[in-house]
Amino acid sequence: MGEPHRVGIVGLGVISRAYLETLADHPAVSVVAVADLDASRSAAVAAELRDAEAMSVERLLDRPDVQTVLNLTIPAAHAEISLGAIDAGKNVYVEKPLAVTFADGRSIMERAASAGVRVGCAPDTVLGTGTQTARAAIDGGLIGRPLSASAVMVTAGHERWHPNPDFYYAPGGGPLLDMGPYYVSALVHLLGPVRAVVGAASRLRAERVIGSGPRAGQRIPVQVDTHVSGVLEHVDGALSTITKSFDGVATTAAPIEVQGETGALAVPDPNYFDGEVRHFPLGGTGWRALEPRAGYVGASRGVGLVDLVQADGHRPPRAGGEVALHVLETMTALLRSAAEGRRIELTTAVRRPVPVPLIQVEDWKGQDPYGH
Template sequence: MGEPVSRASPLRIGMVGAGTISGQYLETVGRLEDLRLTAVADLDAARAEAVAAAHGAAAEDLDGLLARDDVDVVLNLTVPQAHAEVSAAAIAAGKGVYVEKPVAADVAAGRRVLAEARAAGTVVGGAPDTVLGTGVQTARAALDAGVIGTPTSATATLILPGHESWHPNPDFYYQPGGGPLMDMGPYYLTALITLLGPVREVVGAASALRDERVIGSGPRAGERIPVTTPSHVTGALVHASGAISTVVMSFDGAATHAAPIEVQGTEGALSVPDPNHFSGRVTLSRDGGGWHEIPVSAGYRHAARGYGIADLHWAGAFAGDPLRGRAQGELALHVLEVMEGLLASAESGRAVAMSTTVERPAPVPLDHR
């Protein structure tokens, strides 16, 4: 790894990939004085130049960005198929890495990236970091305080009609690597692991009842696109703790009134807000009574996309202790294996044991940053 970065100094970030999601990260980097954007690279050089100029950074190609002395960490916002390649190049250049979900296109590639990082003594962090906000963290604090007794089970539910009604180019969502599980599952699974700990085994079922979708907006409106990956996935996750989570991820329904996540215990239940967001109402029911909101008690109050990399910096992960911080690449890899396992189980009809595991991420005390 390059020179350790003092946690007292701003973390200097080189961003690779300046597409749509980059705007949310740039807003956070611009707001937190502990983060500083120094360079931008994109396959579209003009786009890199425009983003760099707007944020006081330098525009580079990938090799130029990786050669810069004022880049401590590469923020990898490329397409999923390029995540592992770009991360490996950054590690080879002695840089830390923070990568958008998924950490790699498949578990095998993710393993290679993390092995290279360990050998180099550098850090790989991974999205999503929505679990660091007050929504999931307040629920986590309530669980840890024992308000629902021993957690026994959980449900995670996402049911949507699909993205083709509004997205002008929705093809990816219906191809291998897409679908509701790979697209949205990381938010829900990262939250479940944050709440209940790592997963030991999964059992899955999946379907794709329509073999094509119709684009509903934009210049391609009316065009039919093929569906070649499951558009409805359901499954059970057996956590190492013994709790069992039931997951439904679907682009085949119209709507649902189910809580995004609900955790049941021996003495009560918690309703957890949408893990695609950083905050929201956490409600509690005890001993079969009614539901009431519990006050915010944990998490970063102003969390937004990019707080995962900030949390690693604040914890000292880039200051020579690469295992510090919560949004670690090992967690992202475990989530990816859970998703691959559910799809493999759905295809084989058999339970799939996980070969990866992680420590349950440390809780985030209430923090006003």
């Protein structure tokens, strides 16, 4: 595989631990620099890694041996850090969403194209065996022509468990921009890109109460819609209905269901890499589980970055910026549709990412399974 690709991480919050589980010992990459607004946090993370040095964000972006910046900052900082990395001639892999606004997301992609660097973006969970097995079943004709899908996420809100949940209720947060990337990305992998949307949204509580940590009991303002529903019109004609809510308690709905002419699929939660895919054939009497037939087995967050590194210009990255921009436009168009009360046609067009064959992560760590 040659020399490992050198990565610098900006932002060392909760999600960084999941990324480091994948990246810390992966032979394709080497984490050589880490930065966080909390210098003690970056020093602690650097001490855990073999080759990493703690430093300021500015120094990391200027460091010549950093080839790709992993941007794990809060959503409001995604565009600033990504554009700074691109201007320094570095590739970027961003935690979802690509940016807070579609305009910022488009600027990232346009600036990257001009600079000749690559952009990747979470979620990469859709590259696991859950979504990829469902996609393989659809592509193999198991349910006939796909006609419709539903994607549902209902929770009481992240303030119940997160000690600093403010950004979930600030611009760039809310259930759609926070959790929607998992579901919309999965729908794009399963059914293809979206051409138009119709949305509705509500915000029925002005405040939320933090439920854990040193700020427990503190009230925070709600600045975004906390329940969003909509319809996605896919290019090939299928319709998806989507509901994302921080206003509920629980639901019995499957995270994603796909209805076809000759069967239905229940798809596991795209917030996770794996999970059971179930099939109900036309005329059948019950659901049956499908054996995993595609996707990275045993994967964790960060596989999308490694996929980008190993693509290296030979193919589009599966968790690439183009798909992330399309997903961002889909979500922001839903919110705009809700505000304006009209159907909105999208301006971006993408192809479904290349499917992932059934790959054991251990094998994938040893060599590039695509022969590049």
